[in-house]
Amino acid sequence: xxxxxxxxxxxxxxxxxxxxxxxxxxxxxxxxxxxxxxxxxxxxxxxxxxxxxxxxxxxxxxxxxxxxxxxxxxxxxxxxxxxxxxxxxxxxxxxxxxxxxxxxxxxxxxxxxxxxxxxxxxxxxxxxxxxxxxxxxxxxxxxxxxxxxxxxxxxxxxxxxxxxxxxxxxxxxxxxxxxxxxxxxxxxxxxxxxxxxxxxxxxxxxxxxxxxxxxxxxxxxxxxxxxxxxxxxxxxxxxxxxxxxxxxxxxxxxxxx
Amino acid sequence: xxxxxxxxxxxxxxxxxxxxxxxxxxxxxxxxxxxxxxxxxxxxxxxxxxxxxxxxxxxxxxxxxxxxxxxxxxxxxxxxxxxxxxxxxxxxxxxxxxxxxxxxxxxxxxxxxxxxxxxxxxxxxxxxxxxxxxxxxxxxxxxxxxxxxxxxxxxxxxxxxxxxxxxxxxxxxxxxxxxxxxxxxxxxxxxxxxxxxxxxxxxxxxxxxxxxxxxxxxxxxxxxxxxxxxxxxxxxxxxxxxxxxxxxxxxxxxxxxxxxxxxxxxxxxxxxxxxxxxxxxxxxxxxxxxxxxxxxxxxxxxx
Ligand SMILES: Nc1ncnc2c1ncn2[C@@H]1O[C@H](COP(=O)(O)OP(=O)(O)OP(=O)(O)O)[C@@H](O)[C@H]1O
Ligand SMILES: [Mg+2]
Numbered sequence: 001x002x003x004x005x006x007x008x009x010x011x012x013x014x015x016x017x018x019x020x021x022x023x024x025x026x027x028x029x030x031x032x033x034x035x036x037x038x039x040x041x042x043x044x045x046x047x048x049x050x051x052x053x054x055x056x057x058x059x060x061x062x063x064x065x066x067x068x069x070x071x072x073x074x075x076x077x078x079x080x081x082x083x084x085x086x087x088x089x090x091x092x093x094x095x096x097x098x099x100x101x102x103x104x105x106x107x108x109x110x111x112x113x114x115x116x117x118x119x120x121x122x123x124x125x126x127x128x129x130x131x132x133x134x135x136x137x138x139x140x141x142x143x144x145x146x147x148x149x150x151x152x153x154x155x156x157x158x159x160x161x162x163x164x165x166x167x168x169x170x171x172x173x174x175x176x177x178x179x180x181x182x183x184x185x186x187x188x189x190x191x192x193x194x195x196x197x198x199x200x201x202x203x204x205x206x207x208x209x210x211x212x213x214x215x216x217x218x219x220x221x222x223x224x225x226x227x228x229x230x231x232x233x234x235x236x237x238x239x240x241x242x243x244x245x246x247x248x249x250x251x252x253x254x255x256x257x
Numbered sequence: 258x259x260x261x262x263x264x265x266x267x268x269x270x271x272x273x274x275x276x277x278x279x280x281x282x283x284x285x286x287x288x289x290x291x292x293x294x295x296x297x298x299x300x301x302x303x304x305x306x307x308x309x310x311x312x313x314x315x316x317x318x319x320x321x322x323x324x325x326x327x328x329x330x331x332x333x334x335x336x337x338x339x340x341x342x343x344x345x346x347x348x349x350x351x352x353x354x355x356x357x358x359x360x361x362x363x364x365x366x367x368x369x370x371x372x373x374x375x376x377x378x379x380x381x382x383x384x385x386x387x388x389x390x391x392x393x394x395x396x397x398x399x400x401x402x403x404x405x406x407x408x409x410x411x412x413x414x415x416x417x418x419x420x421x422x423x424x425x426x427x428x429x430x431x432x433x434x435x436x437x438x439x440x441x442x443x444x445x446x447x448x449x450x451x452x453x454x455x456x457x458x459x460x461x462x463x464x465x466x467x468x469x470x471x472x473x474x475x476x477x478x479x480x481x482x483x484x485x486x487x488x489x490x491x492x493x494x495x496x497x498x499x500x501x502x503x504x505x506x507x508x509x510x511x512x513x514x515x516x517x518x519x520x521x522x523x524x525x526x527x528x529x530x531x532x533x534x535x536x537x538x539x540x541x542x543x544x545x546x547x548x549x550x551x552x553x554x555x556x557x558x559x560x
Contacts, residue, residue: 092556
């Protein structure tokens, strides 16, 4: 079942230095349960596309549908959990309080809230840290807490913009594993922006390669890898071949200009 | 946290002294300069007196006399201190000569004006942040209100209120509010606008209403700014109240005390009232500072 459908989506920012074509004629179909990674050089419109899906930006041309609705209708139905590069936790709320925030806004009953908080804390491996304040946690733990916050209200679509960009490789590996695990458990549709080829290949069922000026999709690669992926899969020939395809796609985009 | 890095073996006392030493040095310097100024400014009068009485003054006599005049041009620090002590501890606090009584009159109007001004500033700021029309129209008027000299406005306010039969605390509180709403307004507008784009986007993606966004994000984020402007506002409220006590007819409050002192050339009384006002202001600002530290630390917003 198609969850996100983009047809010839363009998005132009009007700036003081003239128009910036952040997206040009982008077409993409994302099925329910897909894990889609967006990869490409800086400024190719990855963030812009993710924000357009979440109704944080409005396309200037083309058609973007989310579950047969406009992105804004989907937003009103709380279809999105959005994770930014920075955790963005409130310093004056505990971890549990932070996760509770969207639940309070959405009007969940207290008992339900507590139960959901416990469940998502468990999911991101932070059980027992609900009473701590953000500054008492490491950067990786804070980012996991922000993922828990995005998961708590059971949005169908999880959008993540370089969520692990600021973390070191070891923590990143662990979080990647945890994210795959979570995705398998919940069956959510995930849109994931990254700069790392191995990360994109390891996580995704679909890898979208983009290139800049104007921002467009140069290649969409469907991954043949199985859904069960131990970290060791990164040493298999299939994985390496796939990474090579992504690299070629990125190079192609560059030779364009 | 930072004190903890002080050299090992330094005692609490040592650390306290280390912090107090610069302040004490400056204080001593000020007192020394003050004494010199008092001698210099009062000397003319003392010499005139000596010439008139046909006596010859030694330097020691001169200095002694300049520092013990009944109505000096500039009273010496110890005279002011004595006057202050006399006014605070030497009177029944219900007496018209008690600085405690006058201080209370001023303080009550200051607090009332501060409360009114803070409420007005916060409400206007909320309006400005949430309403485009208010955003463009209120600020110029608020700025204009502060450019009107308060000394010119105060007597009119007092007279207008008096003509309606309202005297005492309220007119003075209105003048205090007039001065104190402005810093709160400016600080709150800035504070309510601090949440960054990411936090507002998150709220948007959760489909939060503007009311939810206000209570859960904007208001808590604005508190550091609110406290900073409250400190300015309480001092401004005190100034406003004292100015409100200056117009003729006022008989109570530190402002009235200042004015009657100047009528009768009681310079010691003027300076004592002045210091009482300064001490009051310092205490009020410190109280808000303590409240600020307590709140922000509990909210995890302290540095
Ligand atoms: N709000 C905005 N106003 C004007 N231009 C913008 C705005 N947001 C993005 N752009 C421009 O649109 C283009 C695409 O930006 P976008 O943030 O989507 O890139 P990105 O692929 O996410 O890059 P990065 O990998 O560095 O995060 C860039 O040229 C950027 O300057
Ligand atoms: Mg980006």
